[in-house]
Amino acid sequence: MAYLTLALAKGRTLDSTIELLENAGITFPDLQEESRKLIFYDTEKQIKLIAVKAIDVPTYVEKGAADIGVSGKDNILEAQPEVYEMLDLKLGKCKFAVAGIKGDTLEKNRKLTIASKYPTVAKKHFERKGQPVETVKLNGSVELAPLIGLADFIVDIVETGNTIKENGLEVVEDIEDISTRLIVNKASYATKSQDINSFISKLQSSLEGSA
Ligand code: PRP
Numbered sequence: 001m002a003y004l005t006l007a008l009a010k011g012r013t014l015d016s017t018i019e020l021l022e023n024a025g026i027t028f029p030d031l032q033e034e035s036r037k038l039i040f041y042d043t044e045k046q047i048k049l050i051a052v053k054a055i056d057v058p059t060y061v062e063k064g065a066a067d068i069g070v071s072g073k074d075n076i077l078e079a080q081p082e083v084y085e086m087l088d089l090k091l092g093k094c095k096f097a098v099a100g101i102k103g104d105t106l107e108k109n110r111k112l113t114i115a116s117k118y119p120t121v122a123k124k125h126f127e128r129k130g131q132p133v134e135t136v137k138l139n140g141s142v143e144l145a146p147l148i149g150l151a152d153f154i155v156d157i158v159e160t161g162n163t164i165k166e167n168g169l170e171v172v173e174d175i176e177d178i179s180t181r182l183i184v185n186k187a188s189y190a191t192k193s194q195d196i197n198s199f200i201s202k203l204q205s206s207l208e209g210s211a
């Protein structure tokens with residue numbers, strides 16, 4: 001049988017995803033924290049795991065470089081890839097929110113500057129509200145932007161709320177709940193449907209077991 005290529009995000013959700021896979025009976029003996037390797041194979045020699053940047057998972061899957069991927073809904077909403085979203089893995093739960101300096105309210109009568117790692121998500125949110133905005137794309141430490149006058153507000157992920165709180169910001173409005181999703185390349189799903197469905201049902205049973 002040919003390998004299914006699975007793209008996983010390096011970083012905070014990797015451990016819990018690996019745990020979920022292990023509970024589903026899919027184990028990667030070579031996967032060690034300290035390793036700099038980026039490709040791993042499962043014991044059954046069915047899955048080839050590639051460890052990529054979280055933001056790149058939708059790209060790998062959309063382009064078919066990976067058959068399957070585990071991606072945060074945040075990166076799916078931002079990239080809007082042409083893929084099938086098959087399963088909510090319910091990991092990495094957090095939300096998208098608009099935040100600003102404590103006490104600041106969203107003014108309706110002027111164009112606002114919004115800093116975000118997710119400019120598409122930000123733009124769409126304010127478009128829905130009919131609020132004109134200009135977005136500034138940042139790649140991290142977004143909470144700094146309102147503090148140093150780079151933006152009026154930010155659109156970012158809020159998990160515990162500690163980062164915004166410790167920087168004197170507060171949530172102005174919630175946008176959408178986020179969690180990790182299983183996504184599948186469309187052509188792969190047509191040609192490898194049996195293998196992919198079997199992989200998905202293993203994960204599904206593991207999820208139901210842990211619910
Ligand atoms: C993420 C996100 C928020 C923070 C939310 O940042 O962009 O800043 O975590 O988590 P909290 O509500 O539990 O504080 P990350 O740590 O990934 O750093 P970066 O934005 O600089 O990449």
Ligand code: MG
Nearest residue numbers: 140141142163
């Ligand atoms: Mg951050």
